[in-house]
Amino acid sequence: MRPEVLMNWGRLALIVIAIIASVLLIFAPWQPPQERPCTIREIRLGLDLCGGVTITLEAQIPPGTSPNDRQQIMDRSISVLETRINALGVTEPTITQAGDTRIVVQLPGTTDPEQARQLVGSTALLEFRKVVKEGPPGDTFTEELDEEVLMGYECAKPELKEKCQAYIVKKEPLMTGAVLSKALVRFSQPGSGLSPIYIELTFNDTGAHQWRDVILQLKPESDRIAAVLDRVVYSAPQIAKSLYETARRQPKVDRSVIMGSFTADEARLLAAILSAGALPTELKIIQESIVGPSLGRDSIEKGITASWIAGIVVLVFMVLYYRLSGFIAVFTQLLNLLVVIGALAGLKATLTLPGIAGLILLIGVGVDSNVLIFERMREELRLGKVARAAIDAGYHRALATIWDSHVTTLITALFLFIFGTGPIRGFATTLSLGIIINLFTVLIGTRLVFEFVKMRKVERLSI
Secondary structure, eight states: OOOOHHHHHHHHHHHHHHHHHHHHHHHOTSSSOOOTTTTTTEEEEEEHHHHHEEEEEEOOOOTTTHHHHHHHHHHHHHHHHHHHHHHHOSSOOEEEETTTEEEEEEEHHHHHHHHHHHHHHHHEEEEEEEEEEEOOOOOOOEEEEOOEEEEEEEGOGGGGGGGEEEEEESSOOOGGGGEEEEEEEEEOOOSSSSSSEEEEEEEEEHEEEEHHHHHHSSTTTTTEEEEEEEEEEEEEEEEEOHHHHHHHHOOOOEEEEEESSSHHHHHHHHHHHHHOOOOOEEEEEEEEEEHHHHHHHHHHHHHHHHHHHHHHHHHHHHHHHHHHHHHHHHHHHHHHHHHHHHHHHHOOEEEEEHHHHHHHHHHHHHHHHHHHHHHHHHHHHTTTTTHHHHHHHHHHHHHHHHHHHHHHHHHHHHHHHHHHOTHHHHHHHHEEEEHHHHHHHIIIIIHHHHHHHHHHHOOOOOE
């Protein structure tokens, strides 16, 4: 078999593999069907397309902190936020540092702004404090110098006002959540003595020894210990006699519970915050914006409409100006879009509104590459060359220009990805993938069609 024939079969195999792989990545038939927010098939949608919440936070870093320590605080804060959000199952969150002390958090698909504020704004300083007295908020409390009054978490919920309690607690904590290993949501059995939904705390080895010592300091069935998170009392149970006896017999106690009138969502949120640990500094919310899902749907519809219009205009122009060769160019652009969307699905990249703009831009970039090749072919035909020679010369002469334009555009896209945030990164991702894949479709897809034209020994090109 001649080398050029073998090469053509190789090009055809690459095209077929690219089409099959793209279709499989987009539709993912091996995965069970399920309802997932912010997705179209396997394409993940950004906040501007599916709605959600964007929150800008300002880290309250003490003046005089060295640049190295400041960056460590910011890195730790971002890590804690990522752990919290991932534990809560938010679809494709974006957490980026903006400037020296600001963090931008995007939560696509989130419909509860209050939950988002609590998730990212809570310092999550968990403390266990001894309860001196408790009662309704209207009671007159007399507190000592080493005591303070804190409110129960029910007081902030209108539907639980009747359960609202105020607590006098010791200022000095018996132990803190720094020794907490994990926090899990549990559902109790009837008659167990636990609230229907509670949070099970597991301490590390150091914490297990500390928790045993704390239990032995208190009187069973009379003393109460409050679980205080960010100066709010979430639970204040009595020390059970069985727990006290366990602490006397064993060298350590590695578990505890937080009980309350939690809903499942509230318990999951609290467990996610506790498991991630405390933030190294307070994060103050300085800006918040909400994008409704209806606006996202409208953006998708307009983006699709713009794509169709752009595609039809390009199709008409290419067919009228380059005739049959124009049809070949349009075929390669359809192939280009299919493979780009397949790559977005395979890489779990997020499609944003600027990303849709990038897809539309790719139509023009791809057509431009074909125009360069077609014009070189026309020049060769005007010089009197036959179709086969014009095709080879057209590709050879246009190749350097195509490489230059694609590489320079790719460099620009990479800088946008490195220094941009949010939607700008979405545009850069789509553009980068499109530029790389466009080289494949132009140099492999279009070339394959013209190679078959050469094999048929066509004397005249429709160009």
